[in-house]
Amino acid sequence: MLELLSPAGSMEAVAAAVQNGADAVYLGYGDFNARRNAKNFSREEFAAAVSYCHLRGAKVYLTLNTLLTDRELPEAAKYAADASAIGADAVLVQDLGVLRMLRQVSPDLPLHASTQMTLHNLDGVKQAADLGLQRAVLARELSRDQIAYICERSPIEIEVFAHGALCMCYSGQCFLSSVIGGRSGNRGLCAQPCRLKYGWAERADAYPLSLKDLSLAGHLQELRKMGVACVKLEGRMKRPEYVAIVTGIYAAAIRENREPTAEELAQLEAAFSRQGFTQGYYLDRQGPEMFGVREEAGKEPRELFARARNTYQSGEAARVPVTFYALIRPGEPARVGVEDPQGRVATAEGSVPEAAHTRALDAPTVEKQLSRTGGTPYRCEKVRALVEPGLSLPLAALNALRREALDALSGQRCQPPPRRGGTYHAGARYENRKDPPVLTLSLRYAEQLTAELLSLSPALVYLPLDELCAHPDKAAGTPNTRIGVTLPRVAWDREWPQLLEQLRRARALGVEDALAGNLGMLSCVKELGFTLRGDFGLEVYNSQALKQLKRLGLRSAAVSFELKLAQIRDISKCMDIEMITYGRLPLMILENCIIQNRAGHCGCENPNVLTDRRGARFPVIQAPGCRNELLNSQKLFLADKAADYRRIGLWAQRLLFTTENPKECVQVTRRYLENDRWAPAEYTRGLYYRDVE
Structure with missing residues (x-):
C-alpha cells in the first residue's frame, strides 16, 4: 500500500495529519530546513511529536534539506544526533555535505533524498542509492511514463509529490528569490517572487510564473501500480485544518483502493487552490492552463474547517489494531497481555481470582471488557481468553489489567530504536592556492x-x-x-x-x-x-x-x-x-515553456524578455530539451574586484x-x-x- 506522507508545521498539524490517517509526517527541528518560516519544533516539541506519532503507528521524517555553510554544520550535527536519539525515522537532505555529516553522527539513521536534490532520471536515483540514501523524492515536473520507468528500475524507494504547491523552477535550482531579494529558497526562506506579476512588454500585467497547485487525486491507483512507495502532500506553511482535510481524503482513497469522489475533490479545492488544480506535468500536457493565482484569499470555508478541527480535537481515531490475551486460572494471578502489529507484547498481572459464589466469569465477558479501548489509540481486533470455570474476578480488575497492559505497550512503542552515535569531524584542512586563478x-x-x-x-x-x-x-x-x-x-x-x-x-x-x-x-x-x-x-x-x-x-x-x-x-x-x-x-530552469505559453508557438530564436513590476528585464533563453532558462536582469561584474x-x-x-x-x-x-x-x-x-x- 502507498505510504501517505503529510506536512506538519506545528504540533496541532501533527495531530491533524495522524488522526486523519497519515502514515508519516515530515517536519522541521531547528533552523536548517526548506521551510524556515514554518513553526519549527523545539527539542521538547519534537520529542513529543515523535512519541505522539510512534504511539499511533506513524513515522516522523526530519527535514534537514537546505544548504549549510561550514560554520553551520556543527550545530546541524547536534540537531541531527538529537533527532536520531529521540527516534526520528528518517532525514530528508539536499546538501551532499550534510549527508556526509549525517553519516558521521548517526550512521544508522535512514536518509531520503529531498526533491531539492533535483533527481529526475534513473542515473540520479542510482547515484543517490550509491551515496547511501534509501529513498528518492522525484522532481515534480516528471510525467507518469518517466516516473514508471524509474520505479521499475530503481534500487531504492521512490516518493512523489501528489498534492500542493508547485514551484515554477526545478526544486533546488531556483535562485530568483536569493539573487533579487537576498532570501534563498535553497536556505529555506524563499520569498516566492514567482507568484508576483510579470509581463512580456513594458508592463507587468500577468502571472506567467505562478502555477496552480498540483493534485494527483484520481491517479492514486496508477501510482501504486507503478511501484511508487510514498505519496507526499505539500503544505508545512498551511493551517492544521488544511492538513486534516487533504490527509483525510487521500488516506481514505488509498485505504479503500479507490480515487477521491466528486464531493471530496470539491473539498480539496475549497481547502486551498489557485483557480483549481493541475496534473499537467504528470499527464505530459503542459501549457497556459497549468497557471493560476490564489483568489479570495480571505474567504475561509468555515463549516469545512470546523468539521476538520473536530477530527483531531475530539477523541482518538484508534489507528493501531491489537490482540489481547487473557489467562484466568485458579490459584494464579490473573494475566492479560496485548500484542501490536509489529509483534511487541506487553503483559499485566493482577489478583488471584476467587471461587464464584453466584455467577462465574466466562470468556465472552472477559473478551467484552478487554475490547473496550475507547479513548486510546488502540483498536481491539481479537481477544484470546482462557478462562477456567467457577472463578470470579471483578470487572474493574479486568479493566485495570487492560489499561496497565496498554500503558506498557505504549511505553514500548515510544522507545527510540537502538542506534550508533558519532561525532562530527570536519577533517583535514587544505591550504588555499596562492597563485591567481x-x-x-x-x-x-x-x-x-x-x-x-x-x-x-x-x-x-x-x-x-x-x-x-x-x-x-x-x-x-x-x-x-x-x-x-x-x-x-x-x-x-x-x-x-x-x-x-x-x-x-x-x-x-x-x-x-x-x-x-x-x-x-x-x-x-x-x-x-x-x-x-x-x-x-x-x-x-x-x-x-x-x-x-x-x-x-x-x-x-x-x-x-x-x-x-x-x-x-x-x-x-x-x-x-x-x-x-x-x-x-541563471535564476530558474523551467520545464514549462513560458515562451510558447505566451505566443502559442516556439519562439526561442527571438529575444524574449520578462519584465517585473519595477521594470527590471529578465531574458528568457532556450535550455536543452526545449526548456527555458530565466536569466538575471543585470550582469554580474567583478573585473574591478580582482584583488578580492x-x-x-x-x-x-x-x-x-x-x-x-x-x-x-x-x-x-x-x-x-x-x-x-x-x-x-x-x-x-x-x-x-x-x-x-
Whole structure:
C-alpha cells in the first residue's frame, strides 16, 4: 500500500495529519530546513511529536534539506544526533555535505533524498542509492511514463509529490528569490517572487510564473501500480485544518483502493487552490492552463474547517489494531497481555481470582471488557481468553489489567530504536592556492567561440553539448585552450539515447572535459572517460560537499554563487574550485515553456524578455530539451574586484556568456585579463558581498 506522507508545521498539524490517517509526517527541528518560516519544533516539541506519532503507528521524517555553510554544520550535527536519539525515522537532505555529516553522527539513521536534490532520471536515483540514501523524492515536473520507468528500475524507494504547491523552477535550482531579494529558497526562506506579476512588454500585467497547485487525486491507483512507495502532500506553511482535510481524503482513497469522489475533490479545492488544480506535468500536457493565482484569499470555508478541527480535537481515531490475551486460572494471578502489529507484547498481572459464589466469569465477558479501548489509540481486533470455570474476578480488575497492559505497550512503542552515535569531524584542512586563478569561459552558442576569443588563451572553454555536436569544427581548441562540454542540468530518461550519442561524438572529437550540474549526469560521463567537472547546479556550499564530490571522481567544482567571498575563502579546498565572476546568473530552469505559453508557438530564436513590476528585464533563453532558462536582469561584474577574488584560493574564475554576441564575449574577456577598461552600463555584484538568508 502507498505510504501517505503529510506536512506538519506545528504540533496541532501533527495531530491533524495522524488522526486523519497519515502514515508519516515530515517536519522541521531547528533552523536548517526548506521551510524556515514554518513553526519549527523545539527539542521538547519534537520529542513529543515523535512519541505522539510512534504511539499511533506513524513515522516522523526530519527535514534537514537546505544548504549549510561550514560554520553551520556543527550545530546541524547536534540537531541531527538529537533527532536520531529521540527516534526520528528518517532525514530528508539536499546538501551532499550534510549527508556526509549525517553519516558521521548517526550512521544508522535512514536518509531520503529531498526533491531539492533535483533527481529526475534513473542515473540520479542510482547515484543517490550509491551515496547511501534509501529513498528518492522525484522532481515534480516528471510525467507518469518517466516516473514508471524509474520505479521499475530503481534500487531504492521512490516518493512523489501528489498534492500542493508547485514551484515554477526545478526544486533546488531556483535562485530568483536569493539573487533579487537576498532570501534563498535553497536556505529555506524563499520569498516566492514567482507568484508576483510579470509581463512580456513594458508592463507587468500577468502571472506567467505562478502555477496552480498540483493534485494527483484520481491517479492514486496508477501510482501504486507503478511501484511508487510514498505519496507526499505539500503544505508545512498551511493551517492544521488544511492538513486534516487533504490527509483525510487521500488516506481514505488509498485505504479503500479507490480515487477521491466528486464531493471530496470539491473539498480539496475549497481547502486551498489557485483557480483549481493541475496534473499537467504528470499527464505530459503542459501549457497556459497549468497557471493560476490564489483568489479570495480571505474567504475561509468555515463549516469545512470546523468539521476538520473536530477530527483531531475530539477523541482518538484508534489507528493501531491489537490482540489481547487473557489467562484466568485458579490459584494464579490473573494475566492479560496485548500484542501490536509489529509483534511487541506487553503483559499485566493482577489478583488471584476467587471461587464464584453466584455467577462465574466466562470468556465472552472477559473478551467484552478487554475490547473496550475507547479513548486510546488502540483498536481491539481479537481477544484470546482462557478462562477456567467457577472463578470470579471483578470487572474493574479486568479493566485495570487492560489499561496497565496498554500503558506498557505504549511505553514500548515510544522507545527510540537502538542506534550508533558519532561525532562530527570536519577533517583535514587544505591550504588555499596562492597563485591567481586561471580563466575559464562558459558559452551558450557556438558562434560565440571565435578565433579572436581563442587568441586570448582562456584555459578552458565550455560549449553546450548539443552546440558542439552541431558544430564539430569548434572542438579543436588551441595549444593554450582546451574545449569542454556543458551537460544539460535536466535530461529525462527518454532524452538519454540522444545525450549518450552526443557524448560519444564529443569524446571522439577529442573533447576531454565535461561540466555536469546534476548528480544524474556523473556516472555516464565518467564511464565515457571524460574529466568530470562540477557546475553550479551541484550546489557546493561547504567543505564536506567538496569532499563528497571528490570521492565521486570530480576533478573540479564550481561553488554556489549564493556564497559570500569570505565563505568561499574559508572552504577547505580538497580539489580545484571555480567561481563565476561574470554573466547573467541563471535564476530558474523551467520545464514549462513560458515562451510558447505566451505566443502559442516556439519562439526561442527571438529575444524574449520578462519584465517585473519595477521594470527590471529578465531574458528568457532556450535550455536543452526545449526548456527555458530565466536569466538575471543585470550582469554580474567583478573585473574591478580582482584583488578580492584572487586571494580566496580559486583554481579558476569563470565568465558566463549567454546573451552576449561574439564581439561582447571578446570585450569582456579582455577586461578580465586587464587589457581593457570596459564595464557594463548596469551591473550587480551578485551575492558575493552581501548576506543571504
